[in-house]
Amino acid sequence: MKAKDQTQAPTCASCFSREHSVFRNLESGQLEQMTYAKSCSTFKKGQALFTEGQHPTGVFCIHKGKLKLFKLGSSGKEQIIRFAKEGDMIGYRSLLSGELFSATAEAMEEAQICFIPKDTLFQMLQVNPKLSFEMMKLACHELGEASKVITNLAQKPVRERLAEILLILKHTFGEDKEGYIDVSLTREEISNMTGTATESAIRLLSEFKADELILLDGKRIKILNAKKLAKIGMVEEEV
Amino acid sequence: MKAKDQTQAPTCASCFSREHSVFRNLESGQLEQMTYAKSCSTFKKGQALFTEGQHPTGVFCIHKGKLKLFKLGSSGKEQIIRFAKEGDMIGYRSLLSGELFSATAEAMEEAQICFIPKDTLFQMLQVNPKLSFEMMKLACHELGEASKVITNLAQKPVRERLAEILLILKHTFGEDKEGYIDVSLTREEISNMTGTATESAIRLLSEFKADELILLDGKRIKILNAKKLAKIGMVEEEV
DNA sequence: CGCGCGATTGATTCGGCTCAATAACTGTGG
DNA sequence: CCACAGTTATTGAGCCGAATCAATCGCGCG
Numbered sequence: 209m210k211a212k213d214q215t216q217a218p219t220c221a222s223c224f225s226r227e228h229s230v231f232r233n234l235e236s237g238q239l240e241q242m243t244y245a246k247s248c249s250t251f252k253k254g255q256a257l258f259t260e261g262q263h264p265t266g267v268f269c270i271h272k273g274k275l276k277l278f279k280l281g282s283s284g285k286e287q288i289i290r291f292a293k294e295g296d297m298i299g300y301r302s303l304l305s306g307e308l309f310s311a312t313a314e315a316m317e318e319a320q321i322c323f324i325p326k327d328t329l330f331q332m333l334q335v336n337p338k339l340s341f342e343m344m345k346l347a348c349h350e351l352g353e354a355s356k357v358i359t360n361l362a363q364k365p366v367r368e369r370l371a372e373i374l375l376i377l378k379h380t381f382g383e384d385k386e387g388y389i390d391v392s393l394t395r396e397e398i399s400n401m402t403g404t405a406t407e408s409a410i411r412l413l414s415e416f417k418a419d420e421l422i423l424l425d426g427k428r429i430k431i432l433n434a435k436k437l438a439k440i441g442m443v444e445e446e447v
Numbered sequence: 448m449k450a451k452d453q454t455q456a457p458t459c460a461s462c463f464s465r466e467h468s469v470f471r472n473l474e475s476g477q478l479e480q481m482t483y484a485k486s487c488s489t490f491k492k493g494q495a496l497f498t499e500g501q502h503p504t505g506v507f508c509i510h511k512g513k514l515k516l517f518k519l520g521s522s523g524k525e526q527i528i529r530f531a532k533e534g535d536m537i538g539y540r541s542l543l544s545g546e547l548f549s550a551t552a553e554a555m556e557e558a559q560i561c562f563i564p565k566d567t568l569f570q571m572l573q574v575n576p577k578l579s580f581e582m583m584k585l586a587c588h589e590l591g592e593a594s595k596v597i598t599n600l601a602q603k604p605v606r607e608r609l610a611e612i613l614l615i616l617k618h619t620f621g622e623d624k625e626g627y628i629d630v631s632l633t634r635e636e637i638s639n640m641t642g643t644a645t646e647s648a649i650r651l652l653s654e655f656k657a658d659e660l661i662l663l664d665g666k667r668i669k670i671l672n673a674k675k676l677a678k679i680g681m682v683e684e685e686v
Numbered sequence: 687c688g689c690g691c692g693a694t695t696g697a698t699t700c701g702g703c704t705c706a707a708t709a710a711c712t713g714t715g716g
Numbered sequence: 717c718c719a720c721a722g723t724t725a726t727t728g729a730g731c732c733g734a735a736t737c738a739a740t741c742g743c744g745c746g
Binding site for chain 2: 279281282283285287289300301302304305306307310311333334337340341343344345347348349350351352354355356357358359360361362363364368402403442
């Protein structure tokens with residue numbers, strides 16, 4: 209399941225993506241410990257880091273690349289729970305709660321991932337209350353986000369949800385030089401986020417395009433009128 | 448917002464509902480500290496402990512009673528995020544993530560609630576890594592539950608969701624001597640959990656009753672055929 | 687006893703899903 | 717470099733689940 213090449217494995221101390229992660233405030237001793245314990249590997253597009261139902265043995269840090277986390281619904285359709293990119297940590301939820309993985313993590317593009325074994329992380333948590341607090345904060349924040357998603361799914365019609373999702377995507381992944389959202393998603397993946405049939409997502413995207421709210425170029429999406437999208441999505445802030 | 452009577456305020460050391468809470472393993476010193484710092488009050492049915500958007504100043508421990516936590520959707524409809532009962536802690540998510548309350552907590556029946564100020568809790572977290580871990584675990588567990596809810600809302604039809612909700616209610620609140628689920632909910636509240644119109648929830652409940660899966664007596668609900676409900680709800684376990 | 691909210695049931699509408707057919711695109715091997 | 721196979725995207729038609737609207741009923745309670 210894990211790839212093998214440790215070739216360009218960097219030290220954690222010099223890791224750029226760490227700067228934006230929960231590990232940003234580690235002292236050098238712990239950084240060394242982590243560098244020593246971690247293993248780094250490459251995942252190809254579509255390859256899974258772990259699968260729903262498996263037993264967690266550590267956490268994954270994303271050094272490069274983008275991942276999607278999804279659960280399979282009873283009909284087999286993927287429900288995308290969240291994305292993860294450079295500097296994000298994956299798999300901590302199940303590890304910390306002592307449960308099996310509740311979702312599958314899959315690389316959306318070639319990705320370089322570091323793996324930190326459970327023992328190492330737990331040791332660090334024990335001696336470093338700040339790290340514990342940081343991770344608790346992260347979990348609590350995500351919990352708040354989840355309750356928003358729940359309310360939206362339960363109450364907003366598809367059109368509103370999709371409008372909001374587009375703004376969230378822009379916010380999560382940013383834009384490239386040309387102003388397109390910096391992520392490549394299939395229409396199906398977009399629908400798996402929104403909680404809708406793929407055809408519905410396509411139809412609405414076409415509508416938004418016709419209304420000049422967005423611009424479509426294959427999988428590339430550019431937001432032209434965030435204000436109006438926010439109004440459609442019933443969000444005050446432009447997410 | 449808070450009621451005043453400290454009349455029957457018990458000590459935390461003797462608090463029965465603490466036995467099942469994250470505070471179950473506190474040592475006597477911290478228990479004293481908590482007893483000293485906490486304030487206990489009574490909330491009437493329908494009274495809010497806190498409201499979405501407010502600034503958290505501490506956490507609430509439920510000594511007695513049942514609460515619902517809900518968010519308001521853009522149309523003003525309540526979305527029930529979770530319930531809380533004896534021994535549960537409320538308001539920790541926002542406090543720990545340093546955000547505003549993301550939901551409103553309201554007493555569903557007369558409730559006795561203890562309030563633990565932010566400073567006290569944070570001090571205890573600092574000196575007690577086990578408590579931190581316990582709370583992190585709690586948050587991570589709930590996060591996993593949330594992702595289940597998200598997948599269900601996005602993918603399951605109303606009929607399946609309602610069947611599952613009934614099983615969850617039974618599991619959460621247990622049954623009284625007569626086998627009825629030990630909580631009193633209006634049809635609207637049930638629909639606000641399920642993410643559906645009240646009329647739809649009513650219709651489906653009537654169906655389930657006609658199919659002899661449940662028994663209805665006013666607000667009282669008794670599960671007659673959990674196995675079949677689980678099948679309808681597409682859940683392997685009987686939740 | 688009557689007021690008023692919650693529950694129920696019926697009729698109707700409509701959003702969104704499914705099914706189906708095509709078109710466009712991606713990669714792959716000759 | 718092109719043709720083919722296998723996805724992925726698009727569009728249309730029809731249907732169905734669930735929301736809405738409307739009316740009545742039943743009670744809990746002052």
